[in-house]
Amino acid sequence: MQKASPWWSPHVHADRRPRLLTRNAIAASVRAWFAERGFLEVExxxxxxxxxxxxxLSAFASEAISTGGERAPLYLHTSPEFACKKLLAAGEQKIFSFGKVWRNRERGPLHHPEFTMIEWYRVGEPYQVLMEDCAALLALAAGKAGARRFAFRGREADPFAEPERVTVAEAFERHAGIDLLASVAADGATDRETLLAAVTAAGIRTAPDDNWADLFSRVMVEKVEPNLGQGRATVLCEYPTAEAALARPTAHDPRVAERFELYCCGVELANGFGELTDAAEQRRRFVAEMDEKERVYGERYPIDDDFLSALSIMPDASGVALGFDRMVMLATGAPRIDDVLWTPVAETPR
Incomplete structure (x- = not known):
C-alpha cells in the first residue's frame, strides 16, 4: 500500500490550509470573547x-536535572487545572488559559497526544454559568467558520440552539433503562452488584473483574454518549460523586456532584465543575484515584501537596475545560482532529 504524503507536502498543506486559517480566526474570536467579559488570560x-x-489519564514523564546533577521527576501537564487553582488561591477572580496540554496513550480521530485546551474559572459563580459560556463559544465558533450545523459521523447538531440539560441518572434511564442511583448510597458509596445486575439486564457485556466505575463507563460508552448532542448540544450534568473527583456534591443530593460535560454530535467537548475546596476530601479522592490507576496500569503519580495547600484557601469557584481542537474540527467539518492541527505529532511505531 502506498504511503500517504506527509502533512508538510505542499499539496497536502494547500488542502489543509483553509481549515487552519479558520482555526486561527476562531482562536482570535475566543480570546476576544473572554477579554470582553473581563477575564484575564494566564500562562x-x-x-x-x-x-x-x-x-x-496518562502523562508524559520527564525530569529536572540540577546543576549538581540531582534529578527530580516532572510531568507535562494533562490540564492547567492545578496551576489555575493556585492563581485563584492567590486572589485572581476570572481567568482563562488557552494552551497546550499532553496526554499519553491517546491517539485517534478524536484524540491527539498534544492538543489545545481552553480552561476558565469564575470565582463566586455557580457552575450553571459555565454551561452558558460553553453554548456561547459553540455559536461563536460556528459563526466564525460559517457553519450552520455541526456534523460528525452521521450525527448533526445546531450549534446556535440552546443545549438540552440532562442529568446522568436521566440519561442512564432514557438510553439504557438503568436506575443508576439505585447503586449509589446517600454518602456517595457505590454498589457494584446492584449496577452489575442492571447492566447485565440491559444486554451490555461485562468482565468478571469490572468494578462499579468500569460498569459505569461501559454504559456511558455503549448506550449514553452516542445519543448525546444530536439535533442540538447536550449538557450532561450531576455525575455520581464517585465519577467527579474534583467536584463538590450538589446541595440537593449528596449522591451526585456539580460536574457536567458538553456533547455535540456524540463528541465530548467540555468538562466542568463546581470546584471542590475541601483539601482533606480532595486528598482522599486523589489517593483512591491513584489506587485505581495502580490496579489498572501498574503506576501512580505523585500528589501535589502544594496544590492541596492552595486549595485550602481557594474561594468557591466554578471551572471548565474545553477541547479547542475538537470544537474547530466540528466547526470546519473535519473528519479527524489531525486535520485542524498546524503540525500534528509524528505517528509512533505500532
Missing part, C-alpha cells in the same frame, strides 16, 4: 510535579 507552566490524579 501556566507545562511542567508540573503532578500531571493530575485521575485514574485513566
Amino acid at each position: 501556566t507552566a507545562a511542567l508540573q510535579v503532578s500531571p493530575g490524579n485521575e485514574a485513566h
Whole structure:
C-alpha cells in the first residue's frame, strides 16, 4: 500500500490550509470573547510535579536535572487545572488559559497526544454559568467558520440552539433503562452488584473483574454518549460523586456532584465543575484515584501537596475545560482532529 504524503507536502498543506486559517480566526474570536467579559488570560507552566490524579489519564514523564546533577521527576501537564487553582488561591477572580496540554496513550480521530485546551474559572459563580459560556463559544465558533450545523459521523447538531440539560441518572434511564442511583448510597458509596445486575439486564457485556466505575463507563460508552448532542448540544450534568473527583456534591443530593460535560454530535467537548475546596476530601479522592490507576496500569503519580495547600484557601469557584481542537474540527467539518492541527505529532511505531 502506498504511503500517504506527509502533512508538510505542499499539496497536502494547500488542502489543509483553509481549515487552519479558520482555526486561527476562531482562536482570535475566543480570546476576544473572554477579554470582553473581563477575564484575564494566564500562562501556566507545562511542567508540573503532578500531571493530575485521575485514574485513566496518562502523562508524559520527564525530569529536572540540577546543576549538581540531582534529578527530580516532572510531568507535562494533562490540564492547567492545578496551576489555575493556585492563581485563584492567590486572589485572581476570572481567568482563562488557552494552551497546550499532553496526554499519553491517546491517539485517534478524536484524540491527539498534544492538543489545545481552553480552561476558565469564575470565582463566586455557580457552575450553571459555565454551561452558558460553553453554548456561547459553540455559536461563536460556528459563526466564525460559517457553519450552520455541526456534523460528525452521521450525527448533526445546531450549534446556535440552546443545549438540552440532562442529568446522568436521566440519561442512564432514557438510553439504557438503568436506575443508576439505585447503586449509589446517600454518602456517595457505590454498589457494584446492584449496577452489575442492571447492566447485565440491559444486554451490555461485562468482565468478571469490572468494578462499579468500569460498569459505569461501559454504559456511558455503549448506550449514553452516542445519543448525546444530536439535533442540538447536550449538557450532561450531576455525575455520581464517585465519577467527579474534583467536584463538590450538589446541595440537593449528596449522591451526585456539580460536574457536567458538553456533547455535540456524540463528541465530548467540555468538562466542568463546581470546584471542590475541601483539601482533606480532595486528598482522599486523589489517593483512591491513584489506587485505581495502580490496579489498572501498574503506576501512580505523585500528589501535589502544594496544590492541596492552595486549595485550602481557594474561594468557591466554578471551572471548565474545553477541547479547542475538537470544537474547530466540528466547526470546519473535519473528519479527524489531525486535520485542524498546524503540525500534528509524528505517528509512533505500532
